[in-house]
Amino acid sequence: MSLTRVQHFSISLDGFGTGEGQGLDSPIGHAGERLHGWMFETRWGRAMLGQSGGTGGVDDAFLRLFAPGIGAEIMGAGKYGYPGWHEDPEWKGWWGANPPFHTPVFVLTHHMRPSIQMEGGTTFHFIDASPPEALEAARKVADGKDVRIGGGATTIREFLAAGLIDHMHVVLVPILLGRGVRLWDGLEGLEKNYKVETVSSPSGVTHLTFTRTAM
Secondary structure, eight states: OOOEEEEEEEEETTOEEEOSOOBTTBTTGGGTTTTTTTGGGBHHHHHHTTOOOOBOHHHHHHHTTSSTTEEEEEEEHHHHSSTTGGGOTTOOOSSOSSOSOOSEEEEEOSSOOOOEEOGGGOEEEEEOOOHHHHHHHHHHHTTTSEEEEEEOHHHHHHHHHTTOOSEEEEEEESOOOOSSEESSTTOTTGGGGEEEEEEEOTTSOEEEEEEESOO
16 A cells, blocks of 8 residues: 655754744744755755755755655645635645646645646645545545655644554754644654654754654
8 A cells, every 4th residue: 555654844843843923924934944944955955946056965865755656645724825825716825836746735624615737737626524534535546656744733743643644754953933833742652653763964954754663
């Protein structure tokens, strides 16, 4: 069976994956770019922005695992848009005409709208579903490939609590946010179900990988 994966989800030292005060001009809230600055110093990150240059090494290597083997993504409403995006019929996400997913993407929301087909193979589908129901829908269109759980922190936490994540890559960024949305709340003892490995990077971030021990 295909795997359910989380790829390079960044959190602060105090466990926040999103800052407080998310809005149209602040997609990550008061965290700004601090959670993801490491990413856009790499070759992969710069290429995503249409830029050249950037660093190689461990950060770049981990980032390049984002797309291979992925057949669909599931994301929360908070990752797809700012609070209230459902009232804007023209809103099509943060990523422009050609989002970086290039697969079907299932947006978990209580506000239904017709699917949106974008350039590059991305189609946004809007569903009101539990984690198991969403995963079943994503696997049906993933053509045997893995399903990526894209975030935000609340969505990943719900899939972890339901025991549905097979492999997870979390990036610990050496900042303190103090407020926002935490990843780990309510997940005491989670590590018992996974083999956990860490890799330190010269950039200052630490890569943690969680691989389910009984699959």
